[in-house]
Amino acid sequence: MAQSSVMPGFRPTLGFAAIYLSLVVLIPLSTLVFESFKLSWDDYLHIITNRRVLSTFRVSFSTALAAASIASVFGCIVAWVLVRYSFAGKRVLHALIDLPFALPTAVAGIVLATIFQPSGFLGKLLIDTFNLQVAYKPLGIVMALIFISIPFVVRTVEPVLLEFEPAMEEAGASLGASRRQIFTKIIFPNILPALLTGFALAFARGVGEYGSVIFIAGNIPYVSEIVPLLIVTKLEQFDVEGATAIALTMLIISFVLLLLINLLQLWVRKRSGQL
Amino acid sequence: MNYNFTNILFAALFTVLAAGNIRAADITLLNVSYDPTRELYKQYNPLFAKYWKDKTGDTVTINQSHAGSGKQARAVLEGLEADVVTLALGYDVDVLYQRRKLIPENWQTLLPKNSSPYTSTAVFVVRKGNPLSIKDWNDLIKPGVSIVTPNPKTSGGARWNYLAAWAYALKANNNDEAAAKDFIAKLYKNASVLDTGARGSTTTFVEREIGDVLIAWENEAYLVLREFGADKYEVVTPSFSILAEPPVAVVEDIARKHGTTEVATEYLKYLYSKEAQEIIGKNFYRPTDPEIAAKYASQFQPLELTNIDKLGGWNAVQKKHFSDDGIFDQIYGAGK
Amino acid sequence: MNAIAPPLINIKNIEKPYRQQALQDPDWVRWSLIAIAVGFIFLFICLPLGLVIFQAFSKGIAAYWSALSQPDTLSALKLTLLTALITVPLNTVFGVSAAWAITRFDFKGKSILTTLIDLPFSVSPVISGLIFVLLFGAQGWFGGLLLEHDIKVIFAVPGIILATLFVTFPFVARQLIPLMQEMGNQEEEAALSLGAGGWKTFWAVTLPNIKWALLYGVLLCNARAMGEFGAVSVVSGHIRGVTNTLPLHVEVSYNDYDIIGAFAGASILAALAIVTLILKTALEWKQANR
Numbered sequence: 001m002a003q004s005s006v007m008p009g010f011r012p013t014l015g016f017a018a019i020y021l022s023l024v025v026l027i028p029l030s031t032l033v034f035e036s037f038k039l040s041w042d043d044y045l046h047i048i049t050n051r052r053v054l055s056t057f058r059v060s061f062s063t064a065l066a067a068a069s070i071a072s073v074f075g076c077i078v079a080w081v082l083v084r085y086s087f088a089g090k091r092v093l094h095a096l097i098d099l100p101f102a103l104p105t106a107v108a109g110i111v112l113a114t115i116f117q118p119s120g121f122l123g124k125l126l127i128d129t130f131n132l133q134v135a136y137k138p139l140g141i142v143m144a145l146i147f148i149s150i151p152f153v154v155r156t157v158e159p160v161l162l163e164f165e166p167a168m169e170e171a172g173a174s175l176g177a178s179r180r181q182i183f184t185k186i187i188f189p190n191i192l193p194a195l196l197t198g199f200a201l202a203f204a205r206g207v208g209e210y211g212s213v214i215f216i217a218g219n220i221p222y223v224s225e226i227v228p229l230l231i232v233t234k235l236e237q238f239d240v241e242g243a244t245a246i247a248l249t250m251l252i253i254s255f256v257l258l259l260l261i262n263l264l265q266l267w268v269r270k271r272s273g274q275l
Numbered sequence: 276m277n278y279n280f281t282n283i284l285f286a287a288l289f290t291v292l293a294a295g296n297i298r299a300a301d302i303t304l305l306n307v308s309y310d311p312t313r314e315l316y317k318q319y320n321p322l323f324a325k326y327w328k329d330k331t332g333d334t335v336t337i338n339q340s341h342a343g344s345g346k347q348a349r350a351v352l353e354g355l356e357a358d359v360v361t362l363a364l365g366y367d368v369d370v371l372y373q374r375r376k377l378i379p380e381n382w383q384t385l386l387p388k389n390s391s392p393y394t395s396t397a398v399f400v401v402r403k404g405n406p407l408s409i410k411d412w413n414d415l416i417k418p419g420v421s422i423v424t425p426n427p428k429t430s431g432g433a434r435w436n437y438l439a440a441w442a443y444a445l446k447a448n449n450n451d452e453a454a455a456k457d458f459i460a461k462l463y464k465n466a467s468v469l470d471t472g473a474r475g476s477t478t479t480f481v482e483r484e485i486g487d488v489l490i491a492w493e494n495e496a497y498l499v500l501r502e503f504g505a506d507k508y509e510v511v512t513p514s515f516s517i518l519a520e521p522p523v524a525v526v527e528d529i530a531r532k533h534g535t536t537e538v539a540t541e542y543l544k545y546l547y548s549k550e551a552q553e554i555i556g557k558n559f560y561r562p563t564d565p566e567i568a569a570k571y572a573s574q575f576q577p578l579e580l581t582n583i584d585k586l587g588g589w590n591a592v593q594k595k596h597f598s599d600d601g602i603f604d605q606i607y608g609a610g611k
Numbered sequence: 612m613n614a615i616a617p618p619l620i621n622i623k624n625i626e627k628p629y630r631q632q633a634l635q636d637p638d639w640v641r642w643s644l645i646a647i648a649v650g651f652i653f654l655f656i657c658l659p660l661g662l663v664i665f666q667a668f669s670k671g672i673a674a675y676w677s678a679l680s681q682p683d684t685l686s687a688l689k690l691t692l693l694t695a696l697i698t699v700p701l702n703t704v705f706g707v708s709a710a711w712a713i714t715r716f717d718f719k720g721k722s723i724l725t726t727l728i729d730l731p732f733s734v735s736p737v738i739s740g741l742i743f744v745l746l747f748g749a750q751g752w753f754g755g756l757l758l759e760h761d762i763k764v765i766f767a768v769p770g771i772i773l774a775t776l777f778v779t780f781p782f783v784a785r786q787l788i789p790l791m792q793e794m795g796n797q798e799e800e801a802a803l804s805l806g807a808g809g810w811k812t813f814w815a816v817t818l819p820n821i822k823w824a825l826l827y828g829v830l831l832c833n834a835r836a837m838g839e840f841g842a843v844s845v846v847s848g849h850i851r852g853v854t855n856t857l858p859l860h861v862e863v864s865y866n867d868y869d870i871i872g873a874f875a876g877a878s879i880l881a882a883l884a885i886v887t888l889i890l891k892t893a894l895e896w897k898q899a900n901r
Contacts, residue, residue, distance in 0.1 A: 102884030104858030208735025353748030
């Protein structure tokens with residue numbers, strides 16, 4: 001399968017990667033598929049199209065979409081600032097970005113709920129000035145998801161900006177392009193694929209997030225109930241088939257989404273390679 | 276998945292554990308329990324360890340695991356090796372018989388009082404001074420009252436809360452189910468947060484300062500007063516509620532394998548002793564021993580209690596109220 | 612990129628100040644972007660972190676210290692470190708081989724493989740735990756077999772390690788793949804054509820080039836391995852002092868109304884992550900200045 005290449009190690013590396021991937025990821029995930037096979041197609045459809053299930057999908061996808069979008073905009077700015085400018089405290093800022101990876105999600109949820117609760121530091125401010133309640137509303141879910149999305153966006157955009165050749169900007173400048181033109185025509189198209197990846201990762205992660213969300217969401221059916229909570233609910237009722245049916249649906253959506261983004265990236269790279 | 280690695284690791288762990296267990300007199304029990312019993316068993320375990328040491332000379336160490344009742348039952352089903360389970364409701368224990376025959380069918384008759392050494396009920400916690408003058412269940416459905424209670428679908432305690440409200444509504448409406456359903460719908464419409472567990476709801480009410488009323492286990496309610504200050508909260512006991520019977524059982528299949536049947540059985544039986552019942556009373560559970568119950572009667576308000584059998588038993592209740600498209604789902608579906 | 616056409620132009624023809632302007636952001640843009648970035652990070656990261664530290668020390672250092680030195684906390688910390696110690700090296704070896712195979716060769720199904728590697732990121736932690744229960748639980752695929760031989764996977768250390776392996780699976784590969792793709796393989800080909808063997812080429816040519824990305828991937832993998840909550844919660848069984856990892860111990864303490872204990876545990880996890888990251892930044896900086 002490999003194209004003729006002088007590089008060694010194709011078989012052992014791909015072999016090991018494939019076996020390890022199968023053992024750690026694919027075989028465990030396949031249990032979802034097989035468990036769902038215990039259901040007939042009609043049963044499966046009946047579970048998935050239940051109004052309550054659909055509403056959790058709506059809540060999860062809309063909040064994850066909002067959070068990933070907000071995190072993409074701000075994450076992009078953060079990455080830009082970290083790479084391009086120098087200012088006091090930059091190193092500390094740089095090290096802090098990954099905190100959401102390290103902090104247990106339950107802790108994140110508790111802490112964010114404390115900050116945004118109506119009597120909390122920011123929650124009170126928001127209620128007093130904008131009459132806006134964050135905690136225990138869908139907006140609270142968005143806040144929790146922004147928190148966990150930050151490193152995904154910043155850490156995918158940052159390396160691209162670092163690698164970005166200043167020569168390209170200089171060439172643009174030599175041709176008389178304005179700063180705005182350089183940004184929109186040269187810089188932005190170059191970071192777009194990475195930004196899309198970051199967005200997709202943040203989105204996919206947000207849809208499945210559980211630990212941090214349940215502390216701040218309010219968990220009211222049809223309003224702030226997320227898909228993973230519904231899965232847990234079904235499990236608590238000893239309904240494993242129902243839980244796996246929903247889990248499998250989520251998995252397929254995530255997989256297709258990530259695949260699309262990877263293909264898009266490949267396409268962008270090929271196109272830019274030809275130019 | 277590395278079988279070899281797992282085996283080696285486990286063998287290593289086992290050796291370590293076995294080395295600690297060479298003197299056969301060291302016994303370890305695992306008590307898998309639900310959330311609000313943490314303080315109770317923290318105090319009961321040393322008492323039992325001392326009792327057992329005096330009686331047999333053996334040292335018994337009791338490991339505790341706490342989480343939501345349903346989650347714990349499922350963990351035991353999937354292989355968590357509990358010698359005893361002490362869960363929030365009979366349904367979660369019964370599933371150990373239904374699904375895997377880990378316990379005998381007649382488990383609930385093996386110990387006195389339906390295998391429930393302590394009972395409790397559903398009451399309200401309000402903020403000091405009771406600003407909305409909440410006195411009974413019908414005050415909870417008034418517009419503008421904000422309620423905090425866990426989700427009955429994920430929390431065992433919340434199911435008792437729900438059923439207490441349901442039983443009250445049936446009684447107030449001469450057993451008219453449609454009216455009771457309407458009542459429950461209004462009540463849950465006032466719920467501003469449905470946490471996944473009893474402890475989560477308490478935290479939401481106390482630390483997040485959300486809601487006017489917390490519907491909670493009676494023991495949890497008095498614990499709030501003790502932990503967070505009787506100057507900030509009040510317990511309101513409604514006129515009518517449900518006798519919550521959190522059952523205990525020896526997981527016979529696993530205890531037999533561990534060779535702990537005797538000590539596990541004794542561990543649960545000793546819960547009915549005067550000493551243990553004292554601890555139970557001190558932790559605001561209702562003791563089942565008449566003498567100790569009388570002693571602690573003054574700390575609880577009197578109220579009329581129904582029980583789960585009068586509502587048809589757990590299997591029927593579970594199906595009717597909490598299954599998919601059951602009444603709990605319907606009341607949320609109807610409003611939208 | 613259509614804007615950069617190849618014809619060469621005498622750069623000096625263009626006024627210098629104008630060029631500068633086009634290459635640098637105006638001050639107001641610069642400062643407002645910095646303000647936005649710092650504000651955003653302050654709001655979403657510093658504030659939560661500050662609250663963790665504030666709560667952990669709210670009753671003084673003595674209370675903090677005594678919360679940390681409880682046997683249950685220590686055993687949770689030990690289990691967390693053990694888990695990281697096993698999962699991180701395994702996922703690192705995988706990450707390097709996968710990145711090598713994907714970036715140095717062309718083969719069918721490459722983008723599917725890349726996507727599959729990312730997949731654990733997008734699987735809900737609830738599901739990541741569930742799948743191992745379905746495999747190794749008493750009612751799962753291998754449940755009967757395991758029961759027969761009295762091997763415990765779920766609700767014991769192996770289950771915790773497996774769930775952590777799954778959750779932290781993509782980190783190293785994810786860091787390496789874009790970088791190695793960008794690098795191309797000319798340097799390695801040169802080394803090979805000079806007669807160096809495969810291993811030697813990797814150690815002498817590839818590794819020095821990817822070491823920072825590799826270190827970074829390892830750090831992230833480690834941070835997540837120690838901090839994972841959702842998936843581990845499903846497979847742990849929550850036995851105090853036995854199968855509670857530090858994140859689970861934090862939750863247990865919080866539910867015990869032991870706020871100091873909960874946030875003390877959380878502060879340890881945050882500190883471990885931040886110290887390693889600052890260390891890494893410092894190393895990088897030293898390297899760059901040499």
